[in-house]
Amino acid sequence: MSASPQPRRRLRLGAALLAALTIAIALVTLLGLEPVASLPPALNQTLNAFSQLLVQLVAVIGALALLIGVSNLVRFHAAQLRKFPRGLYSLILLLSLFGVLIVRALERGGVLRVGADETPALSLLLLDVAQVAVESALTGLIFFALVYAAVRLMRQAVTLWNALFLAALVIVLLGFSPLGGGEALSALREWLLSVPVNAGTRGLLIGVALGIVVVGVRVLIGRDRTFRE
């Protein structure tokens, strides 16, 4: 019995052109940022200038994408305003967003000034109150979630991997604790972090980097599916 034939992939001209353009841009950027010694210096300089320009263009496109994202957020929450109680939260969000923008605009225009110096005191205060305070409180809240999850893990059926995970966790916690363990536990924690944990982290990071290289090479040889779907 013969194997069923693979469905033939249709080659579309537009997709092929887009893939070729992507490959060309990627190669020019690569050659510009990592000059090849065998190429003439003038060519290397031109490629470098062109790749710098491409990177700048992408940075501006990224900024525009963020702008589009924020405008989408505003549009969504403006549409929620008539609903209750969700509309109240949306109103608070919009007030907070436009409050930051208005305060900054007034400070830039010189209308709003605190004290004699030029520092944007009110913007910095808003950053400290609405960003730094809430972010650090949320990070503090993570502590409870982490401890709760560790306790729940102990209630699960014991496997070798669970036991290794918990042993490493306990050694690190007690090794840093001023209460328990003494010298021996502290030395064990130091060894654990510098040898096995370091090796494991290195393996994971090398794996991630290899994955990025594989995906990058797939784009460079035109095997990526971005433009085919």
Place this chain on the structure above:
Amino acid sequence: MTPEALEQIGVVAGAVLTLAIFSYLLGDNFLYRIAIHIFIGAAAGFVLLAVLERVLIPWLSATVLSTPLELPRLIVGLLPFLFGGLLVYKGRQRLSRLGDLGVVIVLGVGTALALLGAVNGTLLPLIGDTGRAFRPENVLNGLIGLIGTLSVLVYFTYVGLRRLSGEVTQFLPVRFVGLIGQGFIAITLGATYGLLILSALSVLSGVLADRLFVLLGR
């Protein structure tokens, strides 16, 4: 208003918001949601400010708004707006082909940067570190490090043999080395989890000291 008075207001407002966030420990509630929505709104506002003040305005002043105005500079200045505008169409089914044009430049430059970053920033330094771990006084630790690194990489090998029954099995040596790698991953994640708990604990104590005890002390 004096800077001192402003600082006082900031401390009290920060403490109130911190308290509202910690109220989540009692369950999802009105105060927590208000604090989170203030946070998201302010974050979006600051992102918008950073994008405008650090990227878009300097770009426009260096290209489109520069004097004397030159045509090549004007075209280069408007190019990202053209590509960025095309990205909007990516979400619409009928016009998504137009959005692909915007993706081309981002994907091309992103691929090059990711490749360079992965090779120069991660692969070469880490492979060098693994080799340098072997020192005459530290052979055993170097060997453990090498075994750990390689076995973790082998653990993520998905090459196997399909048997006649349809079941896919890995080669025994790969499976064995992969099990050692799994052990190293468990230890690494456990230790990282411990370090994360310690960092969260130190942030929590900082928050309690800086924000909440201020309310009690005043």
